Amino acid sequence: MDRNDHPEELVLGCINKDRKSWDAFVERYSKVVYWAIRDRLRRYGYDHSEEDINDIHQDVFVALWAGGKLSQLRDPGKVAGWLAMVAGNAAIEYFRRARRQSPPSSVSLYEQICKDDDGRTLEEVLPSGADGPDRQAQLNEARAELASAIEGLNPKERMVAGMSLLHGMKHAEIAAALELPVNTVSTTVARAKKNLKEKLEKKRLL
Amino acid sequence: MEKSIGSLREAKETCPDEAVLARYIAGAMAPWEKDRLEEHASSCAACLENIRAAHTAESMLAGGGLADTPVKLREKAKGLAKMDTGKKRMQSYIWLAATIMAFTLSFTAPKYFAQFLVAALILGLKWVSESEGIRTLIISMDAKHRHEHEKEVSSRWKR
Numbered sequence: 001m002d003r004n005d006h007p008e009e010l011v012l013g014c015i016n017k018d019r020k021s022w023d024a025f026v027e028r029y030s031k032v033v034y035w036a037i038r039d040r041l042r043r044y045g046y047d048h049s050e051e052d053i054n055d056i057h058q059d060v061f062v063a064l065w066a067g068g069k070l071s072q073l074r075d076p077g078k079v080a081g082w083l084a085m086v087a088g089n090a091a092i093e094y095f096r097r098a099r100r101q102s103p104p105s106s107v108s109l110y111e112q113i114c115k116d117d118d119g120r121t122l123e124e125v126l127p128s129g130a131d132g133p134d135r136q137a138q139l140n141e142a143r144a145e146l147a148s149a150i151e152g153l154n155p156k157e158r159m160v161a162g163m164s165l166l167h168g169m170k171h172a173e174i175a176a177a178l179e180l181p182v183n184t185v186s187t188t189v190a191r192a193k194k195n196l197k198e199k200l201e202k203k204r205l206l
Numbered sequence: 207m208e209k210s211i212g213s214l215r216e217a218k219e220t221c222p223d224e225a226v227l228a229r230y231i232a233g234a235m236a237p238w239e240k241d242r243l244e245e246h247a248s249s250c251a252a253c254l255e256n257i258r259a260a261h262t263a264e265s266m267l268a269g270g271g272l273a274d275t276p277v278k279l280r281e282k283a284k285g286l287a288k289m290d291t292g293k294k295r296m297q298s299y300i301w302l303a304a305t306i307m308a309f310t311l312s313f314t315a316p317k318y319f320a321q322f323l324v325a326a327l328i329l330g331l332k333w334v335s336e337s338e339g340i341r342t343l344i345i346s347m348d349a350k351h352r353h354e355h356e357k358e359v360s361s362r363w364k365r
Contacts, residue, residue, distance in 0.1 A: 017287070019287045019288070022284065022286075022287040023284050023287070026280055026283045026284045027280065027284075030275040030279065030280045030283060031267075031272040031273065031274055031275050032263050032267055032272060033275075034272075034273075034275040034279070035263065035266065035272050035273070036259055036263055039259060039262070040255075040259065043255070054279055054282075057275070057279055057283070058279075058282055058283060061283035061286055062286060065286045065287060066286065072223065072224070072225045073225055073228065074225050074228070074229055074234075075228060075229060075232045075234060077232070078228050078231065078232045078260075078264070080260075080263050080264050080267045081228055081231055081259075081260030081261065081263055081264045082224050082225065082227075082228040082260065083263070084259045084260050084262070084263030084264075085224040085227060085228070085256040085259055085260050086224050088255070088256060088259045089224065089256070150249075151249070153248075155241070155244045155245045155248040156244060156248070157248075158248030158249060159244055159247060159248040159254070162248060162251075162254045163254060163257070163258060168258075169258055169261070169262075173261055173262075173265070176261070177231065177257065177261050179233065
């Protein structure tokens with residue numbers, strides 16, 4: 001096995017400015033960076049071109065090679081996950097800097113909870129009757145209720161609910177990430193969903 | 207209303223950096239540190255998004271589910287290392303020395319002030335373009351600056 005097959009050796013070689021290691025690193029992890037950029041831009045709903053992705057891709061590798069970013073990594077064995085976070089954040093930073101565009105409000109991501117159940121947005125499931133400013137107030141109230149219902153959970157439950165309802169992770173993936181039994185994850189998600197629905201129904205928002 | 211929405215925080219300077227989140231994902235944190243991170247991440251959409259992306263990337267790479275990047279992009283990234291060779295650096299020093307010389311001559315030979323000044327400007331531009339791509343140079347400086355800033359934030363998170 002070539003020494004460059006080990007992520008630890010590869011990362012160390014890049015930190016020491018070894019060109020061979022760098023070439024192997026780019027060859028292996030460029031696809032992770034590329035995927036993470038596209039994924040973040042798509043999930044955040046940024047209107048982007050292939051050129052934007054290429055620019056961000058190069059920005060990430062410049063930060064890794066010339067900016068000393070790789071030396072931040074404390075567990076080189078998990079370089080792919082770390083790179084995905086770095087690339088996703090670089091995409092947000094690029095749009096903030098070049099387009100003066102901020103990430104979408106997490107509340108709008110949050111509303112997918114209702115979409116999960118009914119395939120409709122929060123705005124669509126609100127009972128009709130009110131129009132204009134009244135409807136906006138009703139929508140704001142529903143959003144506030146959603147947020148406060150989540151706040152009522154303990155941190156572990158909040159993470160489970162957030163990963164499932166906000167970020168669409170599968171129960172098995174959450175269980176692996178948080179070192180919890182899959183059953184616990186499923187129960188927590190079901191309870192969180194039920195709590196949210198009950199709260200909204202109690203306030204006659206659903 | 208503001209309070210409730212604020213509970214679902216956007217990315218802030220107080221967010222743990224990618225290296226801290228990677229340690230959490232790797233299960234390499236002490237229980238108190240893990241609790242503290244979960245307390246933050248559970249209400250932070252940006253951190254949750256990072257954790258999700260990291261997990262997905264790890265499993266997709268392991269499962270061979272990631273498509274290859276265009277060759278041109280990979281070659282461009284590899285090219286960053288080539289820029290850093292000694293020969294290239296030496297060339298850039300020569301252009302820098304010539305720039306300084308032309309600039310000095312413009313003052314020591316007032317008769318040819320404008321000519322030497324123009325020469326210094328041209329040589330200076332050549333130095334900038336030869337040393338590294340201008341954009342890369344700016345990005346490098348920016349990346350270094352951000353790296354320092356992130357180190358500060360990261361050390362604040364540990365306290």
